[in-house]
Amino acid sequence: MRSKYLTPALALGVLTGALAVSPATAAEPPARQQSPAPASLDWRTCDIPPDPDHPTPADVRCATVTVPLDYREPNGKKLGIEIARIPAANPAERIGSLMLNTGGPGGEAVGMTPMLEAMLPGALKDRYDRIAIDPRGVGRSAPISCGLTPEEQQTLYPYAKGGFDRGVALNRSFAEKCAAKYGDDLRHFTTRNTARDMDAVRAALGERKTHYLGWSYGTYLGAVYTQMFPERSGRIVLDSAVDPKDAWRGEWLAWGSESHRQLDRWTRWAARHPELHRLGDTPAKVRASFWRLIAAADRKPLRLEGGTLDGDGLRNALWYRFDTVRTATKLVDNLRQVAAGRPYEEFPSDDLPSAEVGTDDMSASWAITCADASWPKSVATYRADARRAKARYPLYGDYASGTTPCSFWKDEPVEPPTEVRNSVGALIVQNEWDAQTPLSQAKGLRADMKGSRMLLVENGEDHAVYGMGRSACADKATTDYLVTGKLPERDLTCAPNSPGSRTTDRFTPSWQTPMPR
DSSP: OOOSSOOOSSOOOOOOSOOSSOOBOSOSOHHHHOOOOOOOOOOEEOOOOOOTTSOOOTTOEEEEEEEESSTTSTTSOEEEEEEEEEOOSOGGGOOEEEEEEOOTTTOOSGGGHHHHHHHSOHHHHHHEEEEEEOOTTBTTBSOOOOOOOHHHHOOOOOSSTTHHHHHHHHHHHHHHHHHHHHGGGGGGOSHHHHHHHHHHHHHHHTOSSEEEEEETHHHHHHHHHHHHOGGGEEEEEEESOOOGGGTTHHHHHHHHHHHHHHHHHHHHHHHHOGGGOSSOSSHHHHHHHHHHHHHHHHHSOEEETTEEEOHHHHHHHHGGGGGSHHHHHHHHHHHHHHHTTOOGGGSOGGGSOOOOOOOOOOHHHHHHHHHHSOOOOOHHHHHHHHHHHHHHOTTTHHHHHSOOGGGGOSSOOSSOOBOOOBOOOOEEEEEEEOSSSOHHHHHHHHHHBTTOEEEEEEEEESSOOTTTTSOHHHHHHHHHHHHHOOOOSSOEEEOOOOTTOOOSOOOOOTTTSOOOO
16 A cells, blocks of 8 residues: 555664664674574464465465564563465475565565465475565564554655654654553564574474575565574575665665665656657756656645645655656656646556555554664754755655654664674675665675675666566576575676566565555
């Protein structure tokens, strides 16, 4: 669902406030690394909602792995981590279990098993048991739901027309409701504990190594796992990467500058293809047409499916769309026509953004984000940041720099963020023009994981690569690594598929695409 204000569930960011403790590394007390002993799992039929486009595999079974809420108190409160397993089709060639994470934080996997199964190639299905895991706090694994109103779900607000102050009030209410319902338990819904849960799942499955495929936020989880459990890390694919050094506010701040890099590229592309639109035949004319559209929507909000969008709403609905230049051109030109009086009903629904308010529960997403790392607590800091960012990056800078529920979170993190610095082998897969997890993030992760290799899709667009049908070259190289276990000798580049050749339904790992999210 999309709405007027976007709340990326892929919580990202660089700390602007000082931490009281140093980043965590692999050198930590052994008790914190220990996982529960292998357990006998009770496999049962999964309760997965039917999907007419992706039938549920007949051999999928579900089980619950019991883990501590707080790993420092192994005999204290317990959580149930829900997993789904589809066994390898060819037992004679079986490599092990491949754990899957669809992103987030807050993205479930068990309910998405049919879609995930449709994405993966036969070579993996032959050799791996596929293990979909709902992380703690998500889906079927002790889900967090703070009882939020639809307004409180919309957590990122513009620096305009009272939007900043409205965001302050609603984000404070979000944090207070979560604290009132869950109290101290919230402190333990962290990425580090999710990594420990993954290792508990590995042990329960009787596996020696964790093989892993994660998209978007799942790359952060995977990187944290390799730092905490390097000796148990097997074949690791990190698709559309998060730089752990930016967990979390730094990632948000990066969206401001990144949105303008994407906008600049789009104006150049659109200027070279004036036959597709009426926005202009130079980058300057295209840019001016876009900002005239924003100004027109401020004067008279555009009526679209689900409601209306003013200029701020359009900025929020479009910022991440510019990473796919052909789609962005169609959207902006169609919106120009709507602003000129053409009814939105005359357009196919996919050819315009929606004004519908998102209904996804963002409780788990923000709970994990806020428990992972400290955020500044001064509203004045966010106000000044948003004001400066709007002036410098007017497309999305103010949205990315304002308050979030983490600005008002009651408790500081139980432990500091993980400093990822290791030589574990991993394949980092990245589109060059991904707006949501920018290339700069993947480069940062590549530098910190010395044993990794990067597979860059040059001129690759949109969010996520593997299984999306966006680059046959990248899909093949990733599959080859997972099948053989051999990383490329050096970093690789691949070309994207030609326009119109995508073979897979659009799947949004991570935070489910900005949702006003």
